[in-house]
Amino acid sequence: xxxxxxxxxxxxxxxxxxxxxxxxxxxxxxxxxxxxxxxxxxxxxxxxxxxxxxxxxxxxxxxxxxxxxxxxxxxxxxxxxxxxxxxxxxxxxxxxxxxxxxxxxxxxxxxxxxxxxxxxxxxxxxxxxxxxxxxxxxxxxxxxxxxxxxxxxxxxxxxxxxxxxxxxxxxxxxxxxxxxxxxxxxxxxxxxxxxxxxxxxxxxxxxxxxxxxxxxxxxxxxxxxxxxxxxxxxxxxxxxxxxxxxxxxxxxxxxxxxxxxxxxxxxxxxxxxxxxxxxxxxxxxxxxxxxxxxxxxxxxxxxxxxxxxxxxxxxxxxxxxxxxxxxxxxxxxxxx
Amino acid sequence: xxxxxxxxxxxxxxxxxxxxxxxxxxxxxxxxxxxxxxxxxxxxxxxxxxxxxxxxxxxxxxxxxxxxxxxxxxxxxxxxxxxxxxxxxxxxxxxxxxxxxxxxxxxxxxxxxxxxxxxxxxxxxxxxxxxxxxxxxxxxxxxxxxxxxxxxxxxxxxxxxxxxxxxxxxxxxxxxxxxxxxxxxxxxxxxxxxxxxxxxxxxxxxxxxxxxxxxxxxxxxxxxxxxxxxxxxxxxxxxxxxxxxxxxxxxxxxxxxxxxxxxxxxxxxxxxxxxxxxxxxxxxxxxxxxxxxxxxxxxxxxxxxxxxxxxxxxxxxxxxxxxxxxxxxxxxxxxxxxxxxxxxxxxxxxxxxxxxxxxxxxxxxxxxxxxxxxxxxxxxxxxxxxxxxxxxxxxxxxxxxxxxxxxxxxxxxxxxxxxxxxxxxxxxxxxxxxxxxxxxxxxxxxxxxxxxxxxxxxxxxxxxxxxxxxxxxxxxxxxxxxxxxxxxxxxxxxxxxxxxxxxxxxxxxxxxxxxxxxxxxxxxxxxxxxxxxxxxxxxx
Numbered sequence: 107x108x109x110x111x112x113x114x115x116x117x118x119x120x121x122x123x124x125x126x127x128x129x130x131x132x133x134x135x136x137x138x139x140x141x142x143x144x145x146x147x148x149x150x151x152x153x154x155x156x157x158x159x160x161x162x163x164x165x166x167x168x169x170x171x172x173x174x175x176x177x178x179x180x181x182x183x184x185x186x187x188x189x190x191x192x193x194x195x196x197x198x199x200x201x202x203x204x205x206x207x208x209x210x211x212x213x214x215x216x217x218x219x220x221x222x223x224x225x226x227x228x229x230x231x232x233x234x235x236x237x238x239x240x241x242x243x244x245x246x247x248x249x250x251x252x253x254x255x256x257x258x259x260x261x262x263x264x265x266x267x268x269x270x271x272x273x274x275x276x277x278x279x280x281x282x283x284x285x286x287x288x289x290x291x292x293x294x295x296x297x298x299x300x301x302x303x304x305x306x307x308x309x310x311x312x313x314x315x316x317x318x319x320x321x322x323x324x325x326x327x328x329x330x331x332x333x334x335x336x337x338x339x340x341x342x343x344x345x346x347x348x349x350x351x352x353x354x355x356x357x358x359x360x361x362x363x364x365x366x367x368x369x370x371x372x373x374x375x376x377x378x379x380x381x382x383x384x385x386x387x388x389x390x391x392x393x394x395x396x397x398x399x400x401x402x403x404x405x406x407x408x409x410x411x412x413x414x415x416x417x418x419x420x421x422x423x424x425x426x427x428x429x430x431x432x433x434x435x436x437x438x439x440x441x442x
Numbered sequence: 443x444x445x446x447x448x449x450x451x452x453x454x455x456x457x458x459x460x461x462x463x464x465x466x467x468x469x470x471x472x473x474x475x476x477x478x479x480x481x482x483x484x485x486x487x488x489x490x491x492x493x494x495x496x497x498x499x500x501x502x503x504x505x506x507x508x509x510x511x512x513x514x515x516x517x518x519x520x521x522x523x524x525x526x527x528x529x530x531x532x533x534x535x536x537x538x539x540x541x542x543x544x545x546x547x548x549x550x551x552x553x554x555x556x557x558x559x560x561x562x563x564x565x566x567x568x569x570x571x572x573x574x575x576x577x578x579x580x581x582x583x584x585x586x587x588x589x590x591x592x593x594x595x596x597x598x599x600x601x602x603x604x605x606x607x608x609x610x611x612x613x614x615x616x617x618x619x620x621x622x623x624x625x626x627x628x629x630x631x632x633x634x635x636x637x638x639x640x641x642x643x644x645x646x647x648x649x650x651x652x653x654x655x656x657x658x659x660x661x662x663x664x665x666x667x668x669x670x671x672x673x674x675x676x677x678x679x680x681x682x683x684x685x686x687x688x689x690x691x692x693x694x695x696x697x698x699x700x701x702x703x704x705x706x707x708x709x710x711x712x713x714x715x716x717x718x719x720x721x722x723x724x725x726x727x728x729x730x731x732x733x734x735x736x737x738x739x740x741x742x743x744x745x746x747x748x749x750x751x752x753x754x755x756x757x758x759x760x761x762x763x764x765x766x767x768x769x770x771x772x773x774x775x776x777x778x779x780x781x782x783x784x785x786x787x788x789x790x791x792x793x794x795x796x797x798x799x800x801x802x803x804x805x806x807x808x809x810x811x812x813x814x815x816x817x818x819x820x821x822x823x824x825x826x827x828x829x830x831x832x833x834x835x836x837x838x839x840x841x842x843x844x845x846x847x848x849x850x851x852x853x854x855x856x857x858x859x860x861x862x863x864x865x866x867x868x869x870x871x872x873x874x875x876x877x878x879x880x881x882x883x884x885x886x887x888x889x890x891x892x893x894x895x896x897x898x899x900x901x902x903x904x905x906x907x908x909x910x911x912x913x914x915x916x917x918x919x920x921x922x923x924x925x926x927x928x929x930x931x932x933x934x935x936x937x938x939x940x941x942x943x944x945x946x947x948x949x950x951x952x953x954x955x956x957x958x959x960x961x962x963x964x965x966x967x968x969x970x971x972x973x974x975x976x977x978x979x980x981x982x
Contacts, residue, residue: 108941109944111944112946112947113475113944114937114944118933144547144549145543145544145915146548147916147918152912153915156556157908160556163560163561163564164560164564167564171567174571175571238572242874244573244873245872245874246574246872246873247873247874276862276871277859277871282570282571284567284568285570288887295874437948438947
């Protein structure tokens, strides 16, 4: 016969009640915290949960970076758009002025307008975003284009003696970039030399020609039509009028060159980079979605399941307690 | 001719005595119904034998008390002790592991090493986009300081848990000593009481069984019954703790005679050893018992704290859960001190003329070898100009995690750019150059090797941290299961013991009624015997 001693009975019942309490504690924590996994020991997929969390943290940071840089690139896109329009107007003026019928005085008036355009262009090239000169690239603490006065020996004063040069300091060739995903980085700066030198040179040459000065051009790989060197004598007018007109026509080619080889590609490139940000953003968005879903399924307690587990734990605890009180109350003494 | 009248009275008196003895025993059982370690007693009643050589028809000589039996089963007791030992170690391990896993929370309710590391690299990426921004540079410093703090806090928490476990060993060993002393004393009492061969020193045995159970909760012991009811108690490796009426006191010391310089612990405090001092005087008197102690609270504490061979020199050569986790934290610290600092220097600017850092801060100064992360007391000396693990080894420091500091001088001191002169005598830097950040950022997802002590892992920071989480998690889950299993097997063992030795009140009450009735019947027999004599007397 199996003997059942009182101690045995109480111990067993207490053990069961304790285990039920443990289950209830776990179930109630799930309901109140919303997590079914809070600590590494709660699950054998703790490593994956941590990975999803890392991914989400990174995605959040990349998304923040993307929205900051999207604004910066949009700003640059706006600049290039305005510069292109400016160059278009300059080209119209140059085409009018190239007409032999336009007299010297009118050409000089037109020069004033062209110089204004050049100043605007330099303002664009030296524009700041977040207090940094964006077209200086890594050398972004001072304006990339400096004026040289007197830039031309002839004449000694006035607009046509001012020359703008790219400062070419170290760092101007080093692009800034930022990672937009773990593996993709995007360039956020452009070289002022590549984008603006030919355009500024063209307007400068045009202005000087309209005022009546020749400009010596030095040809380089990036500007096959040449950039002003700072030399150039005054035309003898009206004798050299046809030479002046020829120079004005050259500047039209220079403007076209700046538009087609510098400004338009830059605009296209900016568009492409903005597009990459969009693509990256949507990739990040779907990564975020997947990671959130993954995290949800691995870590978050499904409230319906959690609550029903809680109720189940509650019932079994109540049952265990009832059984305990009933059994422990039984004594042969009651019948003696 | 037999005198039956006398027999009736004799038998009845004997029976009264015997029933009373049973009722007294029952009262003892009922009194001890809740006494731990108590084994119920039963009275062995037997028929009284005829004395002398009487002849005639034998009507029986009544009853007498043979022996008082203590109902206990040595095998069941042994099972209970073994289950108690398992539960002792499982409870301690589970307790500590749940504190360890708290350091690696998965809910994002507090910063962990992983979240700090990710934030830190994000801040580097932000700075890469706008390298001259003081605001972003400040952000990098804040994030780096957070990382240093999280690593320091995590490591210190592990180290202080180790110290605590070490101190608990001393307390537990004192308890063990007091238990073994009492067992030895009880051995003496039991052998004295039981020397006549029939008496059972039940109370002493109850007490001793209870003490053996308490001892088993502390560590794994083997109990061997010997002569005269004595037991000898030995450790796993055969070292006797109790033999006869003698017991041996264990000691806990961090200055064992077998090693002049025992290895440090995680906190640089020396590891303790459990030893037996043979004579207390000679230079080599300590016997190291640490390897022989397994199971129970002591075994659990040792499994958590780790055992380190006294000839080792580093805390990370030890085994144990705390050391395993701390090794992973320390390996990350060492990676930051060497690999990250080296990446912070950029590639060699002048390969022909010894190593020169190519990176520079906002003021054009190249960082020093330990220019981003350093540790308190660092001399900054390197063999090659770049920080290496050999430089760390040469420093003589055992753990760098507790003394890790940020060594960047300020926001302007972050070396975001690189030399643009192409190796000229005087390097040139541009303020908006973030190319060195790009170099640091490649580390984030690059596979690297982390190794320290018995830990070795190759993968990215995230993967390494994931492995740490998994290690902690699986150890904790295992401990949890172990505790549950040990808990229920102890309950089962106790149930089996109760089944044999436990007092059942129902049984006792039933006995009470049975023997009370028998007592009444015997008393009535005396009355009848008296009446029989009266009948005869009235004839006169």
